[in-house]
Amino acid sequence: MASCISTLLFLFIVAVGISPVASQSSDPAEPLCYDWGESNEGVVSIMEGEAGWLSCPLFSHPSVYNYTSTQKAGHNLFWYRLPEGHDLEQPIKYSSRLSKDGERLWLQPATAADTGLYICMLRNKTSCSKIAMRLKVWQRDEVVGRFDCQLLGAITSSHEVIPQQEGKILECPHLQDVAKMADSKPTVSWYHVTVDGLKCKEWLQWTTDWQQEGDILHVYVMSNLYQGFFVCTIQYLRKGIALNFTRSINVTAVYPSALPKEPRILRPTKDYVFIVKQDTEVRLVCRGLFPYLNSPWDIWWTVDGKTVDKLTDHRFSKINRMVSYDYGDRTEESELVIQDFRYEDLKKEYSCSVKNERGFETRRAQLEEEVSLPTVELGCGLSVTLVLMLLLFVIYHVFWLELLLLYRSWFGTDERHTDDKQYDVYISYARNSEDEQFVLSTLRRILENELGYSVCIFDRDSLPGGTITDETLSFVARSRRLLVVVSPGYASQGSQALLELKAGIDGMALGGHLRVILVQYKPLQRRGWVRELRRARVALALVRWKGEKSKALTSRFWKRLRVELPMRRVSSEEEKGNSKELALMRMSSQNSTNSQTGLITNTIKDPQKVFIKAI
Known part of the structure:
Protein backbone atom coordinates (compact mmCIF):
# COMPACT_ATOMS: atom_id res chain seq x y z
CA MET A 1 0.00 0.00 0.00
CA ALA A 2 2.87 2.37 0.79
CA SER A 3 4.34 1.76 -2.67
CA CYS A 4 0.93 2.51 -4.21
CA ILE A 5 0.74 5.80 -2.36
CA SER A 6 4.28 6.71 -3.51
CA THR A 7 3.32 5.97 -7.11
CA LEU A 8 0.25 8.16 -6.79
CA LEU A 9 2.33 11.00 -5.37
CA PHE A 10 4.77 10.74 -8.27
CA LEU A 11 1.93 10.87 -10.79
CA PHE A 12 0.52 13.92 -9.05
CA ILE A 13 3.87 15.68 -9.25
CA VAL A 14 3.98 15.05 -12.99
CA ALA A 15 0.36 16.14 -13.44
CA VAL A 16 0.45 19.49 -11.63
CA GLY A 17 4.10 20.31 -12.27
CA ILE A 18 4.94 21.43 -8.72
CA SER A 19 7.47 20.14 -6.27
CA PRO A 20 6.29 19.20 -2.76
CA VAL A 21 8.20 20.09 0.35
CA ALA A 22 8.57 17.21 2.78
CA SER A 23 8.17 18.37 6.35
CA GLN A 24 9.13 16.06 9.23
CA SER A 25 7.21 16.49 12.46
CA SER A 26 9.10 16.79 15.75
CA ASP A 27 7.26 13.71 16.91
CA PRO A 28 9.04 10.61 15.47
CA ALA A 29 5.71 8.81 15.38
CA GLU A 30 4.25 11.42 13.01
CA PRO A 31 4.43 10.42 9.29
CA LEU A 32 6.37 12.39 6.68
CA CYS A 33 3.98 15.06 5.23
CA TYR A 34 4.24 16.44 1.69
CA ASP A 35 3.34 20.11 1.57
CA TRP A 36 2.14 21.17 -1.91
CA GLY A 37 2.03 24.83 -0.99
CA GLU A 38 -0.86 27.04 -2.12
CA SER A 39 -3.13 25.89 -4.93
CA ASN A 40 -2.86 27.70 -8.25
CA GLU A 41 -6.57 27.31 -9.00
CA GLY A 42 -7.26 30.82 -7.73
CA VAL A 43 -9.12 32.40 -4.85
CA VAL A 44 -12.54 31.00 -3.95
CA SER A 45 -15.09 33.84 -3.63
CA ILE A 46 -18.36 33.76 -1.66
CA MET A 47 -20.80 36.59 -0.98
CA GLU A 48 -21.31 37.41 2.70
CA GLY A 49 -24.51 35.84 3.96
CA GLU A 50 -24.67 33.24 1.16
CA ALA A 51 -23.75 29.58 1.15
CA GLY A 52 -20.65 28.21 -0.51
CA TRP A 53 -17.97 25.58 -0.24
CA LEU A 54 -14.27 24.88 -0.47
CA SER A 55 -13.23 21.80 -2.47
CA CYS A 56 -9.88 20.23 -1.55
CA PRO A 57 -7.50 20.71 -4.52
CA LEU A 58 -5.87 17.32 -3.86
CA PHE A 59 -8.88 15.74 -5.54
CA SER A 60 -8.81 17.99 -8.61
CA HIS A 61 -7.01 15.16 -10.47
CA PRO A 62 -9.12 12.02 -9.93
CA SER A 63 -6.45 9.86 -11.56
CA VAL A 64 -4.12 10.76 -8.68
CA TYR A 65 -6.46 11.11 -5.70
CA ASN A 66 -10.01 9.80 -5.50
CA TYR A 67 -11.96 10.49 -2.32
CA THR A 68 -13.68 7.11 -2.19
CA SER A 69 -10.47 5.18 -2.87
CA THR A 70 -8.51 7.10 -0.28
CA GLN A 71 -11.19 6.47 2.33
CA LYS A 72 -11.02 2.75 1.63
CA ALA A 73 -7.25 2.92 1.92
CA GLY A 74 -7.53 4.33 5.43
CA HIS A 75 -6.84 7.98 4.64
CA ASN A 76 -8.74 10.70 6.43
CA LEU A 77 -9.34 14.30 5.29
CA PHE A 78 -8.74 17.06 7.81
CA TRP A 79 -9.36 20.80 7.40
CA TYR A 80 -7.33 23.58 9.00
CA ARG A 81 -7.59 27.34 8.82
CA LEU A 82 -4.98 30.08 8.99
CA PRO A 83 -6.87 33.32 9.75
CA GLU A 84 -5.56 36.58 8.36
CA GLY A 85 -2.85 38.02 10.60
CA HIS A 86 -2.11 34.66 12.31
CA ASP A 87 0.88 32.35 12.00
CA LEU A 88 -0.50 29.12 13.44
CA GLU A 89 -2.93 26.79 11.77
CA GLN A 90 -6.15 26.11 13.61
CA PRO A 91 -8.27 22.99 13.10
CA ILE A 92 -11.77 23.59 11.80
CA LYS A 93 -14.46 23.11 14.40
CA TYR A 94 -17.42 21.64 12.54
CA SER A 95 -20.89 22.95 13.33
CA SER A 96 -24.24 23.46 11.64
CA ARG A 97 -22.68 26.39 9.79
CA LEU A 98 -19.33 24.72 8.99
CA SER A 99 -19.71 21.13 7.86
CA LYS A 100 -17.79 18.60 5.79
CA ASP A 101 -19.35 16.71 2.92
CA GLY A 102 -16.86 14.47 1.15
CA GLU A 103 -13.94 16.52 -0.12
CA ARG A 104 -15.87 19.79 0.41
CA LEU A 105 -16.03 22.15 3.36
CA TRP A 106 -19.45 23.86 3.39
CA LEU A 107 -20.07 27.34 4.78
CA GLN A 108 -23.80 27.88 5.30
CA PRO A 109 -23.74 30.85 5.37
CA ALA A 110 -20.29 32.50 5.00
CA THR A 111 -19.29 35.43 7.20
CA ALA A 112 -16.65 38.11 6.74
CA ALA A 113 -14.53 36.46 9.47
CA ASP A 114 -14.21 33.32 7.32
CA THR A 115 -11.76 35.06 4.96
CA GLY A 116 -8.30 33.49 5.13
CA LEU A 117 -6.11 30.54 4.14
CA TYR A 118 -7.55 27.01 4.40
CA ILE A 119 -5.53 23.81 4.40
CA CYS A 120 -6.85 20.35 3.59
CA MET A 121 -4.72 17.41 4.74
CA LEU A 122 -5.04 13.80 3.62
CA ARG A 123 -3.24 11.42 5.96
CA ASN A 124 -3.05 7.97 7.50
CA LYS A 125 -0.53 6.42 9.84
CA THR A 126 2.27 6.23 7.28
CA SER A 127 1.73 9.09 4.77
CA CYS A 128 0.50 12.65 4.66
CA SER A 129 -0.21 15.25 1.95
CA LYS A 130 -1.57 18.76 2.36
CA ILE A 131 -2.35 21.77 0.16
CA ALA A 132 -3.60 25.27 0.91
CA MET A 133 -6.26 27.39 -0.76
CA ARG A 134 -7.48 30.93 -0.16
CA LEU A 135 -11.05 32.06 0.56
CA LYS A 136 -12.39 35.58 -0.04
CA VAL A 137 -15.74 36.49 1.55
CA TRP A 138 -17.10 39.61 -0.13
CA GLN A 139 -18.70 42.02 2.28
CA ARG A 140 -21.80 43.98 1.34
CA ASP A 141 -20.02 47.35 1.35
CA GLU A 142 -17.47 46.01 -1.15
CA TYR A 255 -21.15 33.38 -35.58
CA PRO A 256 -23.81 30.87 -36.74
CA SER A 257 -22.80 27.26 -37.32
CA ALA A 258 -24.09 27.41 -40.91
CA LEU A 259 -21.26 29.73 -41.98
CA PRO A 260 -18.10 28.25 -43.54
CA LYS A 261 -15.68 27.04 -40.89
CA GLU A 262 -12.60 26.29 -43.03
CA PRO A 263 -9.48 28.28 -42.10
CA ARG A 264 -8.10 30.85 -44.54
CA ILE A 265 -4.72 32.51 -45.05
CA LEU A 266 -5.16 36.28 -45.14
CA ARG A 267 -1.50 37.13 -45.54
CA PRO A 268 0.63 36.66 -47.53
CA THR A 269 -1.63 36.89 -50.56
CA LYS A 270 -0.83 34.93 -53.69
CA ASP A 271 0.93 37.88 -55.34
CA TYR A 272 2.61 39.31 -52.24
CA VAL A 273 6.42 39.52 -52.28
CA PHE A 274 8.55 39.91 -49.14
CA ILE A 275 11.46 42.29 -49.71
CA VAL A 276 14.54 41.05 -47.84
CA LYS A 277 18.06 42.35 -47.36
CA GLN A 278 21.20 40.43 -46.57
CA ASP A 279 22.90 40.70 -43.16
CA THR A 280 19.69 42.02 -41.55
CA GLU A 281 16.83 40.58 -39.49
CA VAL A 282 14.00 39.41 -41.73
CA ARG A 283 10.45 38.88 -40.47
CA LEU A 284 7.91 36.94 -42.53
CA VAL A 285 4.35 37.39 -41.27
CA CYS A 286 1.62 34.81 -41.82
CA ARG A 287 -1.93 35.77 -40.82
CA GLY A 288 -4.79 33.28 -40.73
CA LEU A 289 -8.52 33.42 -40.00
CA PHE A 290 -10.03 30.63 -37.90
CA PRO A 291 -13.84 30.52 -37.71
CA TYR A 292 -15.22 29.39 -34.38
CA LEU A 293 -15.06 25.67 -33.73
CA ASN A 294 -14.87 23.95 -30.39
CA SER A 295 -11.77 22.09 -31.53
CA PRO A 296 -8.01 22.65 -31.85
CA TRP A 297 -6.48 24.82 -34.58
CA ASP A 298 -2.91 25.65 -35.59
CA ILE A 299 -0.84 28.08 -37.68
CA TRP A 300 2.83 27.47 -38.49
CA TRP A 301 5.77 28.09 -40.84
CA THR A 302 7.87 25.47 -42.60
CA VAL A 303 11.33 25.97 -44.06
CA ASP A 304 12.13 23.44 -46.77
CA GLY A 305 9.33 21.27 -45.40
CA LYS A 306 10.48 21.41 -41.75
CA THR A 307 8.83 23.22 -38.90
CA VAL A 308 10.87 25.77 -36.98
CA ASP A 309 11.28 23.58 -33.90
CA LYS A 310 12.90 20.88 -36.05
CA LEU A 311 15.48 23.16 -37.66
CA THR A 312 19.07 22.89 -36.48
CA ASP A 313 19.83 26.46 -37.53
CA HIS A 314 19.17 28.62 -34.47
CA ARG A 315 18.86 31.76 -36.60
CA PHE A 316 15.25 30.75 -37.26
CA SER A 317 12.52 31.37 -34.66
CA LYS A 318 8.80 32.09 -34.58
CA ILE A 319 6.41 34.33 -32.67
CA ASN A 320 2.68 33.51 -32.50
CA ARG A 321 0.04 35.98 -31.32
CA MET A 322 -3.68 36.69 -31.62
CA VAL A 323 -4.56 39.74 -33.71
CA SER A 324 -8.32 39.98 -33.21
CA TYR A 325 -11.34 38.10 -31.85
CA ASP A 326 -14.72 38.68 -33.46
CA TYR A 327 -17.69 36.65 -32.19
CA GLY A 328 -15.66 33.48 -31.95
CA ASP A 329 -13.73 34.00 -35.18
CA ARG A 330 -10.10 34.61 -34.32
CA THR A 331 -7.34 36.06 -36.47
CA GLU A 332 -3.97 34.59 -35.55
CA GLU A 333 -0.51 35.62 -36.68
CA SER A 334 2.70 33.62 -36.91
CA GLU A 335 5.91 35.56 -37.51
CA LEU A 336 9.00 33.78 -38.82
CA VAL A 337 12.14 35.60 -37.65
CA ILE A 338 15.40 35.02 -39.53
CA GLN A 339 18.49 36.51 -37.92
CA ASP A 340 21.44 37.55 -40.12
CA PHE A 341 19.70 36.77 -43.42
CA ARG A 342 22.10 35.24 -45.94
CA TYR A 343 22.19 34.79 -49.69
CA GLU A 344 21.59 31.05 -49.48
CA ASP A 345 18.41 31.71 -47.47
CA LEU A 346 16.85 33.08 -50.66
CA LYS A 347 16.98 29.60 -52.16
CA LYS A 348 14.96 28.03 -49.34
CA GLU A 349 11.24 27.34 -49.57
CA TYR A 350 9.10 29.14 -46.97
CA SER A 351 5.49 28.03 -46.53
CA CYS A 352 2.72 29.23 -44.21
CA SER A 353 -0.01 26.76 -43.19
CA VAL A 354 -3.26 26.90 -41.23
CA LYS A 355 -5.39 23.98 -40.04
CA ASN A 356 -8.48 23.07 -38.03
CA GLU A 357 -10.79 20.07 -38.03
CA ARG A 358 -12.66 21.37 -41.10
CA GLY A 359 -9.78 22.08 -43.46
CA PHE A 360 -6.18 22.89 -44.27
CA GLU A 361 -4.50 25.57 -46.39
CA THR A 362 -0.87 26.34 -47.18
CA ARG A 363 0.80 29.07 -49.20
CA ARG A 364 4.37 29.61 -50.27
CA ALA A 365 6.02 32.93 -49.51
CA GLN A 366 7.83 34.77 -52.31
CA LEU A 367 11.08 36.50 -51.39
CA GLU A 368 12.94 39.14 -53.36
CA GLU A 369 16.23 40.76 -52.45
CA GLU A 370 16.22 44.51 -51.98
CA VAL A 371 18.35 46.43 -54.46
CA SER A 372 20.59 48.67 -52.40
CA LEU A 373 21.25 52.16 -53.72
CA PRO A 374 24.68 53.75 -53.16
CA THR A 375 24.18 56.12 -50.27
CA VAL A 376 26.92 58.60 -51.20
CA GLU A 377 25.94 58.79 -54.86
CA LEU A 378 22.27 59.14 -53.97
CA GLY A 379 23.00 61.91 -51.47
CA CYS A 380 25.17 63.78 -53.96
CA GLY A 381 22.53 63.44 -56.66
CA LEU A 382 19.82 64.79 -54.39
CA SER A 383 22.05 67.66 -53.29
CA VAL A 384 22.88 68.63 -56.88
CA THR A 385 19.21 68.43 -57.83
CA LEU A 386 18.24 70.62 -54.88
CA VAL A 387 20.94 73.19 -55.73
CA LEU A 388 19.87 73.27 -59.39
CA MET A 389 16.22 73.73 -58.42
CA LEU A 390 17.17 76.56 -56.05
CA LEU A 391 19.35 78.15 -58.72
CA LEU A 392 16.58 77.93 -61.32
CA PHE A 393 14.15 79.48 -58.85
CA VAL A 394 16.52 82.41 -58.22
CA ILE A 395 17.18 82.87 -61.93
CA TYR A 396 13.49 82.89 -62.73
CA HIS A 397 12.69 85.23 -59.85
CA VAL A 398 15.37 87.72 -60.97
CA PHE A 399 15.31 87.33 -64.75
CA TRP A 400 11.70 86.32 -65.40
CA LEU A 401 11.17 89.26 -67.76
CA GLU A 402 14.22 88.37 -69.82
CA LEU A 403 13.18 84.72 -69.95
CA LEU A 404 9.67 85.66 -71.02
CA LEU A 405 10.97 87.94 -73.77
CA LEU A 406 13.34 85.21 -74.93
CA TYR A 407 10.50 82.72 -75.04
CA ARG A 408 8.35 85.16 -77.06
CA SER A 409 11.17 85.75 -79.53
CA TRP A 410 11.49 81.99 -80.13
CA PHE A 411 7.93 80.75 -79.99
CA GLY A 412 5.76 83.89 -80.17
CA THR A 413 3.45 84.67 -83.10
CA ASP A 414 3.62 87.94 -85.03
CA GLU A 415 0.13 89.44 -84.72
CA ARG A 416 0.50 91.24 -88.05
CA HIS A 417 -0.02 87.90 -89.77
CA THR A 418 -3.23 87.10 -87.82
CA ASP A 419 -5.23 90.37 -88.04
CA ASP A 420 -5.82 93.34 -90.33
CA LYS A 421 -4.88 96.10 -87.88
CA GLN A 422 -2.99 99.13 -89.16
CA TYR A 423 -1.24 100.24 -85.98
CA ASP A 424 0.56 98.35 -83.23
CA VAL A 425 0.05 100.98 -80.53
CA TYR A 426 -2.36 103.85 -80.01
CA ILE A 427 -1.12 106.23 -77.30
CA SER A 428 -3.69 108.02 -75.11
CA TYR A 429 -2.43 110.75 -72.81
CA ALA A 430 -3.40 113.96 -71.09
CA ARG A 431 -3.24 116.98 -73.42
CA ASN A 432 -0.75 119.03 -71.45
CA SER A 433 2.77 120.04 -72.27
CA GLU A 434 4.52 117.75 -69.80
CA ASP A 435 2.69 114.56 -70.77
CA GLU A 436 2.88 115.45 -74.47
CA GLN A 437 6.64 115.95 -74.17
CA PHE A 438 7.00 112.49 -72.54
CA VAL A 439 4.89 110.83 -75.21
CA LEU A 440 6.50 112.46 -78.26
CA SER A 441 10.12 112.55 -77.16
CA THR A 442 10.31 109.27 -75.22
CA LEU A 443 7.55 106.79 -75.88
CA ARG A 444 7.03 107.50 -79.57
CA ARG A 445 10.75 107.77 -80.33
CA ILE A 446 11.74 104.46 -78.73
CA LEU A 447 8.67 102.53 -79.87
CA GLU A 448 9.09 103.60 -83.49
CA ASN A 449 12.83 104.05 -83.93
CA GLU A 450 14.26 101.48 -81.52
CA LEU A 451 11.59 98.76 -81.28
CA GLY A 452 10.04 99.07 -84.74
CA TYR A 453 6.39 99.43 -83.73
CA SER A 454 3.86 101.41 -85.74
CA VAL A 455 2.51 104.10 -83.38
CA CYS A 456 -0.65 106.12 -83.76
CA ILE A 457 -0.92 109.52 -82.05
CA PHE A 458 -4.15 111.36 -82.69
CA ASP A 459 -2.64 114.85 -82.68
CA ARG A 460 -0.09 113.79 -85.26
CA ASP A 461 -1.84 111.27 -87.48
CA SER A 462 -5.39 112.66 -87.75
CA LEU A 463 -6.36 114.58 -90.91
CA PRO A 464 -7.77 118.10 -90.69
CA GLY A 465 -11.47 118.60 -91.12
CA GLY A 466 -12.60 115.29 -89.61
CA THR A 467 -14.84 114.60 -86.63
CA ILE A 468 -12.76 114.04 -83.51
CA THR A 469 -15.03 111.39 -82.05
CA ASP A 470 -15.26 109.31 -85.21
CA GLU A 471 -11.56 109.52 -85.95
CA THR A 472 -10.69 108.64 -82.34
CA LEU A 473 -12.88 105.55 -82.38
CA SER A 474 -11.49 104.60 -85.81
CA PHE A 475 -7.87 104.91 -84.69
CA VAL A 476 -8.51 102.86 -81.56
CA ALA A 477 -10.32 100.15 -83.54
CA ARG A 478 -7.41 99.91 -86.01
CA SER A 479 -4.80 99.44 -83.24
CA ARG A 480 -3.62 96.27 -81.51
CA ARG A 481 -2.81 97.95 -78.20
CA LEU A 482 -4.12 101.03 -76.40
CA LEU A 483 -1.30 102.50 -74.30
CA VAL A 484 -2.79 104.79 -71.63
CA VAL A 485 -0.32 107.18 -70.01
CA VAL A 486 -1.74 107.73 -66.51
CA SER A 487 -0.87 110.95 -64.71
CA PRO A 488 -2.65 113.34 -62.32
CA GLY A 489 -4.10 115.30 -65.24
CA TYR A 490 -5.35 112.29 -67.21
CA ALA A 491 -8.96 111.58 -68.06
CA SER A 492 -10.78 114.45 -66.44
CA GLN A 493 -14.50 114.05 -67.00
CA GLY A 494 -15.45 114.81 -70.60
CA SER A 495 -11.92 114.89 -72.09
CA GLN A 496 -10.82 113.16 -75.29
CA ALA A 497 -8.53 110.90 -73.22
CA LEU A 498 -11.60 109.53 -71.44
CA LEU A 499 -13.20 108.84 -74.84
CA GLU A 500 -10.09 106.91 -75.87
CA LEU A 501 -10.04 104.95 -72.60
CA LYS A 502 -13.72 104.00 -72.90
CA ALA A 503 -13.27 102.94 -76.51
CA GLY A 504 -10.31 100.75 -75.57
CA ILE A 505 -12.06 99.08 -72.63
CA ASP A 506 -15.18 98.41 -74.71
CA GLY A 507 -13.10 96.93 -77.52
CA MET A 508 -11.22 94.74 -75.07
CA ALA A 509 -14.37 93.53 -73.29
CA LEU A 510 -16.59 92.96 -76.31
CA GLY A 511 -14.42 91.79 -79.16
CA GLY A 512 -11.20 90.85 -77.44
CA HIS A 513 -9.28 92.32 -80.42
CA LEU A 514 -7.68 95.09 -78.37
CA ARG A 515 -5.63 95.08 -75.19
CA VAL A 516 -5.22 98.07 -72.88
CA ILE A 517 -1.85 98.84 -71.25
CA LEU A 518 -1.58 101.25 -68.32
CA VAL A 519 1.66 103.26 -68.04
CA GLN A 520 1.92 105.34 -64.87
CA TYR A 521 3.93 108.41 -65.81
CA LYS A 522 3.53 110.14 -62.47
CA PRO A 523 2.16 108.81 -59.16
CA LEU A 524 -1.37 109.80 -58.26
CA GLN A 525 -3.69 108.95 -55.41
CA ARG A 526 -6.51 106.51 -55.98
CA ARG A 527 -9.24 109.07 -55.42
CA GLY A 528 -7.83 110.94 -58.42
CA TRP A 529 -8.65 108.00 -60.70
CA VAL A 530 -11.88 108.16 -62.66
CA ARG A 531 -14.26 105.22 -62.48
CA GLU A 532 -13.07 103.69 -65.78
CA LEU A 533 -9.44 103.76 -64.62
CA ARG A 534 -10.28 102.17 -61.26
CA ARG A 535 -12.09 99.32 -63.00
CA ALA A 536 -9.29 98.84 -65.51
CA ARG A 537 -6.66 98.84 -62.77
CA VAL A 538 -8.26 95.76 -61.15
CA ALA A 539 -7.82 93.62 -64.29
CA LEU A 540 -4.81 95.20 -66.02
CA ALA A 541 -1.12 95.32 -65.21
CA LEU A 542 0.40 98.71 -64.43
CA VAL A 543 3.86 99.58 -65.83
CA ARG A 544 5.48 102.34 -63.77
CA TRP A 545 7.82 104.97 -65.20
CA LYS A 546 10.59 105.77 -62.69
CA GLY A 547 12.29 108.72 -64.30
CA GLU A 548 16.02 108.41 -64.97
CA LYS A 549 16.04 104.74 -63.95
CA SER A 550 13.63 103.91 -66.78
CA LYS A 551 15.22 105.85 -69.66
CA ALA A 552 17.67 103.12 -70.71
CA LEU A 553 16.27 100.60 -73.17
CA THR A 554 17.56 97.80 -70.90
CA SER A 555 15.60 99.07 -67.89
CA ARG A 556 12.82 97.08 -66.28
CA PHE A 557 10.23 99.56 -67.59
CA TRP A 558 10.93 98.82 -71.27
CA LYS A 559 11.22 95.07 -70.66
CA ARG A 560 7.89 95.04 -68.86
CA LEU A 561 6.32 97.15 -71.59
CA ARG A 562 7.64 94.88 -74.36
CA VAL A 563 5.99 91.92 -72.66
CA GLU A 564 2.62 93.66 -73.00
CA LEU A 565 3.20 94.93 -76.58
CA PRO A 566 2.74 92.77 -79.70
CA MET A 567 5.60 90.48 -80.64
CA ARG A 568 7.48 91.67 -83.74
CA ARG A 569 9.65 89.65 -86.13
CA VAL A 570 11.45 92.19 -88.38
CA SER A 571 14.10 91.29 -90.99
CA SER A 572 16.93 93.68 -91.77
CA GLU A 573 15.57 94.65 -95.23
CA GLU A 574 12.08 95.19 -93.80
CA GLU A 575 13.52 97.28 -91.00
CA LYS A 576 15.30 99.60 -93.47
CA GLY A 577 12.16 99.93 -95.59
CA ASN A 578 10.03 100.70 -92.58
CA SER A 579 12.50 103.34 -91.42
CA LYS A 580 12.38 105.13 -94.76
CA GLU A 581 8.59 104.87 -94.92
CA LEU A 582 8.24 106.24 -91.41
CA ALA A 583 10.57 109.15 -92.20
CA LEU A 584 8.55 110.09 -95.29
CA MET A 585 5.29 109.83 -93.34
CA ARG A 586 6.63 112.08 -90.59
CA MET A 587 7.84 114.69 -93.15
CA SER A 588 4.56 114.69 -95.04
CA SER A 589 2.46 114.91 -91.95
CA GLN A 590 4.50 117.54 -90.15
CA ASN A 591 2.93 120.41 -92.10
CA SER A 592 -0.57 119.09 -91.59
CA THR A 593 0.16 118.61 -87.93
CA ASN A 594 1.33 122.21 -87.61
CA SER A 595 -1.80 123.43 -89.40
CA GLN A 596 -3.93 121.56 -86.89
CA THR A 597 -2.23 123.04 -83.88
CA GLY A 598 -4.74 125.82 -83.58
CA LEU A 599 -7.67 123.38 -83.76
CA ILE A 600 -6.09 121.04 -81.21
CA THR A 601 -5.40 123.93 -78.89
CA ASN A 602 -9.02 125.00 -79.01
CA THR A 603 -10.09 121.41 -78.39
CA ILE A 604 -7.85 121.11 -75.33
CA LYS A 605 -9.26 124.34 -73.94
CA ASP A 606 -12.78 122.99 -73.87
CA PRO A 607 -12.53 119.15 -74.02
CA GLN A 608 -15.80 118.61 -72.16
CA LYS A 609 -17.88 120.16 -74.91
CA VAL A 610 -16.19 118.03 -77.54
CA PHE A 611 -16.79 114.79 -75.60
CA ILE A 612 -20.43 115.63 -74.80
CA LYS A 613 -21.04 116.40 -78.45
CA ALA A 614 -19.46 113.09 -79.41
CA ILE A 615 -21.68 111.19 -77.01
Missing part, protein backbone atom coordinates in the same frame (compact mmCIF):
# COMPACT_ATOMS: atom_id res chain seq x y z
CA VAL A 143 -20.10 45.24 -3.79
CA VAL A 144 -21.47 47.89 -6.16
CA GLY A 145 -25.17 47.27 -6.79
CA ARG A 146 -26.96 43.99 -6.67
CA PHE A 147 -24.63 42.35 -9.22
CA ASP A 148 -21.01 43.40 -9.13
CA CYS A 149 -18.87 42.65 -12.21
CA GLN A 150 -15.86 41.62 -10.16
CA LEU A 151 -17.93 39.36 -7.93
CA LEU A 152 -19.75 37.77 -10.88
CA GLY A 153 -16.42 37.05 -12.51
CA ALA A 154 -15.18 35.45 -9.29
CA ILE A 155 -18.18 33.16 -8.82
CA THR A 156 -18.48 32.22 -12.50
CA SER A 157 -18.43 28.44 -12.64
CA SER A 158 -18.71 27.90 -16.39
CA HIS A 159 -18.50 29.53 -19.79
CA GLU A 160 -21.02 28.79 -22.52
CA VAL A 161 -20.78 29.59 -26.21
CA ILE A 162 -24.03 29.91 -28.19
CA PRO A 163 -24.09 30.53 -31.97
CA GLN A 164 -26.18 33.44 -33.17
CA GLN A 165 -29.77 32.64 -34.16
CA GLU A 166 -29.46 29.28 -32.40
CA GLY A 167 -30.60 28.05 -28.99
CA LYS A 168 -29.34 26.24 -25.89
CA ILE A 169 -30.52 25.06 -22.47
CA LEU A 170 -28.68 26.46 -19.43
CA GLU A 171 -28.73 24.55 -16.15
CA CYS A 172 -27.82 26.14 -12.84
CA PRO A 173 -24.38 24.77 -11.82
CA HIS A 174 -24.20 22.59 -8.66
CA LEU A 175 -27.95 22.48 -8.20
CA GLN A 176 -27.86 18.78 -7.30
CA ASP A 177 -25.07 19.34 -4.76
CA VAL A 178 -27.12 22.02 -3.02
CA ALA A 179 -30.23 19.85 -3.11
CA LYS A 180 -28.44 17.21 -0.99
CA MET A 181 -27.95 19.76 1.77
CA ALA A 182 -31.47 21.21 1.64
CA ASP A 183 -34.37 20.19 3.85
CA SER A 184 -36.76 20.52 0.90
CA LYS A 185 -36.65 21.05 -2.83
CA PRO A 186 -34.75 24.26 -3.68
CA THR A 187 -36.12 26.98 -5.97
CA VAL A 188 -34.07 28.63 -8.73
CA SER A 189 -34.27 32.25 -9.95
CA TRP A 190 -32.50 33.35 -13.15
CA TYR A 191 -31.20 36.83 -13.97
CA HIS A 192 -29.54 38.26 -17.05
CA VAL A 193 -26.73 40.77 -16.40
CA THR A 194 -25.13 42.75 -19.24
CA VAL A 195 -21.66 44.27 -19.02
CA ASP A 196 -21.54 47.95 -19.93
CA GLY A 197 -17.92 49.01 -19.71
CA LEU A 198 -16.94 48.31 -16.11
CA LYS A 199 -20.53 48.21 -14.84
CA CYS A 200 -22.93 45.28 -14.73
CA LYS A 201 -26.61 46.04 -15.33
CA GLU A 202 -29.44 43.65 -14.57
CA TRP A 203 -31.84 43.04 -17.43
CA LEU A 204 -35.18 42.65 -15.66
CA GLN A 205 -37.33 42.22 -18.76
CA TRP A 206 -37.74 38.70 -20.08
CA THR A 207 -38.18 38.19 -23.80
CA THR A 208 -39.60 35.53 -26.04
CA ASP A 209 -36.04 34.68 -27.10
CA TRP A 210 -35.25 33.21 -23.69
CA GLN A 211 -37.46 32.10 -20.81
CA GLN A 212 -37.11 30.26 -17.49
CA GLU A 213 -38.75 26.85 -17.54
CA GLY A 214 -38.71 25.36 -14.06
CA ASP A 215 -35.10 25.25 -12.86
CA ILE A 216 -33.54 25.67 -16.31
CA LEU A 217 -33.19 28.65 -18.64
CA HIS A 218 -34.10 27.99 -22.25
CA VAL A 219 -32.40 30.30 -24.78
CA TYR A 220 -34.43 29.97 -27.98
CA VAL A 221 -32.71 32.56 -30.22
CA MET A 222 -29.25 33.85 -29.32
CA SER A 223 -28.39 37.45 -30.13
CA ASN A 224 -25.42 39.73 -29.55
CA LEU A 225 -27.52 41.66 -27.04
CA TYR A 226 -27.74 38.64 -24.77
CA GLN A 227 -24.03 38.33 -24.16
CA GLY A 228 -22.98 38.63 -20.51
CA PHE A 229 -23.72 36.80 -17.28
CA PHE A 230 -26.72 34.57 -16.72
CA VAL A 231 -26.98 34.39 -12.93
CA CYS A 232 -28.91 31.69 -11.08
CA THR A 233 -29.69 31.96 -7.37
CA ILE A 234 -30.75 28.81 -5.50
CA GLN A 235 -32.95 29.41 -2.45
CA TYR A 236 -33.23 26.54 0.03
CA LEU A 237 -33.90 25.75 3.71
CA ARG A 238 -31.43 23.98 5.95
CA LYS A 239 -32.30 23.35 9.56
CA GLY A 240 -34.93 26.05 9.35
CA ILE A 241 -32.55 28.70 8.00
CA ALA A 242 -33.18 30.27 4.56
CA LEU A 243 -30.02 30.26 2.48
CA ASN A 244 -28.98 31.46 -0.97
CA PHE A 245 -26.41 29.87 -3.26
CA THR A 246 -25.43 31.94 -6.33
CA ARG A 247 -23.60 30.90 -9.46
CA SER A 248 -23.14 32.63 -12.84
CA ILE A 249 -22.58 31.45 -16.40
CA ASN A 250 -20.63 33.66 -18.77
CA VAL A 251 -22.41 33.41 -22.14
CA THR A 252 -20.72 34.48 -25.40
CA ALA A 253 -22.30 34.75 -28.86
CA VAL A 254 -20.43 33.40 -31.88
